[in-house]
Amino acid sequence: MADPFILEDGSHIAVVGGGPTGSFFSIFALRMAKMINKNLRVTIYEPKDFSKDGPLGCNRCGGIISELLVQALAVEGINLSDRIVQRGIDSYKLHTDHGTVSIDTPTHEKRIAAVYRGGGPKGTMGQEKESFDGFLLNLARQEGALHVPLKIDHIEYRNSKPVLLSREGDVQEADLVVGAIGVKSQTSKLFEHMRFGYRRPETVTAAIAEIGFDRDILSERFGASVHLFLLPLKEIKFAAMIPKGTYVTICILGKNMNVRSVNEFLDHPAVAAVLPASVPYKIGCRCLPQMNVRAPGVPFTDRVVMCGDAGSTRLFKDGLGAAYLMGKAAAKTAVFHGVSADHFRREYLPVYRSIVNDNRYGKILFQATDLFKKYKTLTRGMLKVISREQEDQYRSKRLSSVLWDMFTGNERYKNIFFRTLNFPLQHDLLCEITKEFIAGKA
Numbered sequence: 001m002a003d004p005f006i007l008e009d010g011s012h013i014a015v016v017g018g019g020p021t022g023s024f025f026s027i028f029a030l031r032m033a034k035m036i037n038k039n040l041r042v043t044i045y046e047p048k049d050f051s052k053d054g055p056l057g058c059n060r061c062g063g064i065i066s067e068l069l070v071q072a073l074a075v076e077g078i079n080l081s082d083r084i085v086q087r088g089i090d091s092y093k094l095h096t097d098h099g100t101v102s103i104d105t106p107t108h109e110k111r112i113a114a115v116y117r118g119g120g121p122k123g124t125m126g127q128e129k130e131s132f133d134g135f136l137l138n139l140a141r142q143e144g145a146l147h148v149p150l151k152i153d154h155i156e157y158r159n160s161k162p163v164l165l166s167r168e169g170d171v172q173e174a175d176l177v178v179g180a181i182g183v184k185s186q187t188s189k190l191f192e193h194m195r196f197g198y199r200r201p202e203t204v205t206a207a208i209a210e211i212g213f214d215r216d217i218l219s220e221r222f223g224a225s226v227h228l229f230l231l232p233l234k235e236i237k238f239a240a241m242i243p244k245g246t247y248v249t250i251c252i253l254g255k256n257m258n259v260r261s262v263n264e265f266l267d268h269p270a271v272a273a274v275l276p277a278s279v280p281y282k283i284g285c286r287c288l289p290q291m292n293v294r295a296p297g298v299p300f301t302d303r304v305v306m307c308g309d310a311g312s313t314r315l316f317k318d319g320l321g322a323a324y325l326m327g328k329a330a331a332k333t334a335v336f337h338g339v340s341a342d343h344f345r346r347e348y349l350p351v352y353r354s355i356v357n358d359n360r361y362g363k364i365l366f367q368a369t370d371l372f373k374k375y376k377t378l379t380r381g382m383l384k385v386i387s388r389e390q391e392d393q394y395r396s397k398r399l400s401s402v403l404w405d406m407f408t409g410n411e412r413y414k415n416i417f418f419r420t421l422n423f424p425l426q427h428d429l430l431c432e433i434t435k436e437f438i439a440g441k442a
């Protein structure tokens, strides 16, 4: 008897959520199906209009597309136009309470892109820019997906197949449901109620704000650099200022940010020193989005798979890269193998777990970073080593590249972790920290 869990010509895939994960899944599922002459129907349910400015059209994030993802997309033939890329980033400036250093891209090329997920900060709709999420959704439509601008409110099994219902009462049966809904607690219930063991990912509350500047002032002050802040503030793990067209996106990652977090951050002397003095700026938009910090243990069952932020994603960085990776892995499993829990366990789970396992190394690296930002001697020693590496073009950029890869999402945490164990790097750091310690005692 034929396996009922293998998708056939005419099978229907319902993708709940048309953010990057839902779009990546759809693009790759349709491309892969064409490769084997299979005709699949893919419907993306996404109520947001990504051309809208402000929170209505936005899937709140810093909008950094890592080098890794820019390259992967280019290989897939997905090129980001100038209307999407608001600024090419070629360096990071690391600010601490004890000084600032610049870390250039190791290859001196601008390959990190800063984008808007939606129509941009409030009041900027339609100004020479295109939403990244809107672009991907459009690409999925061009591959043949149908976009239905509806929110799905309920999913239940009828005759062993999932059926999707919206408040408007529409009913649609699917051979596979892809949960690409992000991390909001309300929408997670949709899949928790299906009782296959799915639980919403563990999250922390982050803070984002968009600050408007005159274009020239912004370019002069921020250039093509992401400004990264490692400050000895207990609640804040790290924060970034990401320059775009006429706005700088401020992203504060920590445990539990609140409405005061952005102003407290802006008032910090190391932050105020970066902002243009005596030039008024306005906060165009602000929000407190949830960030996935621990993946759910059960991300699939028969005919249902959870992807992207609703499943496993990279800790504190490159969530869009993870959306690409997981969307593609789920598409490959569904098209080439099948859609039963067994198929997903064999083909999808290893990729899912590789991210979960890698995040364990990420956690250790961020704990080490916490120590370095907490103690003056460690902060100064680290800055000295980076400065020396950056000033001498012939010097090996061991610590600079560790920090570059950690904050840009360019490399797996596991590989970064093992590079930190490099003896010459540890030796350099230890020497500078000891000098700082002795200077501090003198």
Ligand SMILES: Cc1cc2nc3c(=O)[nH]c(=O)nc-3n(C[C@H](O)[C@H](O)[C@H](O)COP(=O)(O)OP(=O)(O)OC[C@H]3O[C@@H](n4cnc5c(N)ncnc54)[C@H](O)[C@@H]3O)c2cc1C
Residues within 6 Å of the ligand: 016, 017, 018, 019, 020, 021, 022, 045, 046, 047, 048, 059, 060, 061, 062, 063, 064, 065, 066, 150, 151, 152, 153, 180, 181, 182, 183, 187, 190, 206, 207, 208, 251, 252, 289, 290, 291, 292, 307, 308, 309, 310, 313, 317, 318, 319, 320, 321, 323
């Ligand atoms: C503060 C912060 C900063 C970040 N910065 C970066 C960064 O600079 N670079 C980076 O790579 N990553 C970053 N990330 C991570 C990144 O935002 C996510 O990893 C990425 O958005 C995940 O994409 P997704 O499609 O899985 O989920 P989402 O982008 O959340 O998309 C989910 C979609 O599902 C839709 N949806 C939800 N429920 C339903 C429903 N019931 N019916 C229909 N549709 C539904 C929503 O409308 C939404 O469009 C950041 C995250 C945070 C919190």
